[in-house]
Amino acid sequence: MKFRRSERLIDMTNYLLDHPRQLVSLTFFSERYGSAKSSISEDLGIIKETFEQRGIGTLQTVPGAAGGVKFFVKVPKEEARPFVEELCELIATPDRLLPGGYLYLTDILGDPAIVQKAGRLLASAYADTKIDVVMTVATKGIPLAYAVASQLNVPVVIVRRDSKVTEGSTVSINYVSGSTKRIQTMLLSKRSIEEGSKVLIVDDFMKAGGTVNGMVSLLEEFNASVAGIAVLVEAEKTEERLVDEYLSLIKLSDVDVKEKRISVSEGNYFSKY
Amino acid sequence: MKFRRSERLIDMTNYLLDHPRQLVSLTFFSERYGSAKSSISEDLGIIKETFEQRGIGTLQTVPGAAGGVKFFVKVPKEEARPFVEELCELIATPDRLLPGGYLYLTDILGDPAIVQKAGRLLASAYADTKIDVVMTVATKGIPLAYAVASQLNVPVVIVRRDSKVTEGSTVSINYVSGSTKRIQTMLLSKRSIEEGSKVLIVDDFMKAGGTVNGMVSLLEEFNASVAGIAVLVEAEKTEERLVDEYLSLIKLSDVDVKEKRISVSEGNYFSKY
Numbered sequence: 001m002k003f004r005r006s007e008r009l010i011d012m013t014n015y016l017l018d019h020p021r022q023l024v025s026l027t028f029f030s031e032r033y034g035s036a037k038s039s040i041s042e043d044l045g046i047i048k049e050t051f052e053q054r055g056i057g058t059l060q061t062v063p064g065a066a067g068g069v070k071f072f073v074k075v076p077k078e079e080a081r082p083f084v085e086e087l088c089e090l091i092a093t094p095d096r097l098l099p100g101g102y103l104y105l106t107d108i109l110g111d112p113a114i115v116q117k118a119g120r121l122l123a124s125a126y127a128d129t130k131i132d133v134v135m136t137v138a139t140k141g142i143p144l145a146y147a148v149a150s151q152l153n154v155p156v157v158i159v160r161r162d163s164k165v166t167e168g169s170t171v172s173i174n175y176v177s178g179s180t181k182r183i184q185t186m187l188l189s190k191r192s193i194e195e196g197s198k199v200l201i202v203d204d205f206m207k208a209g210g211t212v213n214g215m216v217s218l219l220e221e222f223n224a225s226v227a228g229i230a231v232l233v234e235a236e237k238t239e240e241r242l243v244d245e246y247l248s249l250i251k252l253s254d255v256d257v258k259e260k261r262i263s264v265s266e267g268n269y270f271s272k273y
Numbered sequence: 274m275k276f277r278r279s280e281r282l283i284d285m286t287n288y289l290l291d292h293p294r295q296l297v298s299l300t301f302f303s304e305r306y307g308s309a310k311s312s313i314s315e316d317l318g319i320i321k322e323t324f325e326q327r328g329i330g331t332l333q334t335v336p337g338a339a340g341g342v343k344f345f346v347k348v349p350k351e352e353a354r355p356f357v358e359e360l361c362e363l364i365a366t367p368d369r370l371l372p373g374g375y376l377y378l379t380d381i382l383g384d385p386a387i388v389q390k391a392g393r394l395l396a397s398a399y400a401d402t403k404i405d406v407v408m409t410v411a412t413k414g415i416p417l418a419y420a421v422a423s424q425l426n427v428p429v430v431i432v433r434r435d436s437k438v439t440e441g442s443t444v445s446i447n448y449v450s451g452s453t454k455r456i457q458t459m460l461l462s463k464r465s466i467e468e469g470s471k472v473l474i475v476d477d478f479m480k481a482g483g484t485v486n487g488m489v490s491l492l493e494e495f496n497a498s499v500a501g502i503a504v505l506v507e508a509e510k511t512e513e514r515l516v517d518e519y520l521s522l523i524k525l526s527d528v529d530v531k532e533k534r535i536s537v538s539e540g541n542y543f544s545k546y
Binding site: 098138142 | 388389462
């Protein structure tokens with residue numbers, strides 16, 4: 001069965017979007033559509049151009065006999081900015097204020113479209129970084145971690161606060177929460193991370209960074225290293241930040257419970273990445 | 274700026290895949306590309322045909338002035354079956370056996386590609402069902418719930434076992450676990466579900482169904498109703514099942530700890546849906 005160019009373009013677009021960071025050979029596409037490699041090459045040229053023009057991402061060509069193409073998500077800053085601005089407005093609604101100056105973000109984190117878009121932005125920043133696995137801590141960071149990981153084509157491991165029989169044997173550490181100064185425990189299934197892995201830590205919220213710091217310590221137990229730290233929201237006003245190198249989409253600069261005012265602005269994403 | 278057909282097809286494919294179950298007007302596309310509506314109509318015809326042929330999904334045309342197209346994910350059974358078979362093989366590996374006859378599934382649930390595919394299969398089954406929200410319980414069901422919800426274009430709400438200040442006020446219930454017969458608590462943020470909502474319950478694993486049953490009771494407190502129940506794996510050998518109507522991709526029929534044998538087969542997905 002032969003395919004017309006228009007059909008190939010549609011199916012290839014879907015295939016590439018669904019297989020980010022994976023090398024797809026020209027032979028694979030050529031056999032899939034019963035088309036000459038020269039036609040496939042032309043198709044890929046059109047796709048690459050359109051992807052870049054529309055801010056979808058880019059195709060990287062790997063030359064040689066074992067070559068092919070790889071799709072990378074790359075959201076341009078001019079598209080990322082309005083999204084982050086909208087998110088800031090959404091977060092700044094006064095009825096999000098909870099007792100103690102906490103913010104209700106559950107609805108935002110519960111919106112798959114927002115989470116996926118945020119995941120694409122963060123994944124764009126790590127497109128050229130070697131990453132083997134994304135790590136997060138239960139519960140709130142999980143959706144964002146999957147959104148990032150699916151674009152980076154790596155697995156997710158979830159650190160827990162409590163032990164479950166279904167995790168098998170675990171490695172646990174005690175750590176001090178940065179903001180409450182309490183001692184807490186976190187644990188991770190022993191078989192979840194291989195030695196030497198490069199790990200991207202993803203979380204929804206970072207205050208002083210105690211939890212993230214705990215995850216960094218946990219990685220040492222696995223002889224794994226931190227490839228990056230990415231959070232959706234960072235709280236700015238913290239006496240001392242335990243973590244230096246990180247990427248944040250949004251910065252929570254001030255929460256005034258009395259005046260019911262929440263001040264948010266864009267995070268360091270646009271200046272750091 | 275004018276766009277050629279090939280560029281339109283690539284960008285429209287990406288746009289539609291990214292906006293499932295959302296009505297997109299011809300005017301929107303026509304303005305996006307500076308093209309006549311008649312050309313857009315033709316484009317959509319080609320996309321619909323290719324989507325259906327390649328098992329990606331389908332486009333539904335809504336006629337009239339306020340009309341447009343909607344993309345629905347629809348994985349055909351002949352494509353779903355090999356995926357489920359592979360998953361069965363993956364689960365049947367003896368080294369997944371944990372003390373007590375539990376199974377280690379963390380790596381499978383940690384693979385975004387598997388989770389997304391499973392989510393697409395389950396979402397396909399509910400393409401024609403009215404669903405307002407997907408509900409799951411922390412922690413393991415979360416990624417699958419998001420994978421389903423993103424295809425259905427609805428938010429996710431997460432039931433928790435412990436109370437967190439960031440959830441605001443909550444509604445909690447006590448329920449009896451089906452397999453261990455212990456009394457447990459689950460709670461959900463008060464503002465997370467609107468009255469009258471139609472809810473799809475999604476979880477990774479169902480034994481006797483106590484947890485799912487708990488979620489059903491919790492929904493009654495919100496005056497919301499169950500639109501469906503979908504799980505990745507069901508355990509077959511349970512004395513009495515507390516839940517009748519559900520969809521499962523995989524059935525765990527027997528776990529023989531002594532012989533280190535795990536028997537898995539396809540779930541009721543293929544017969545029920």
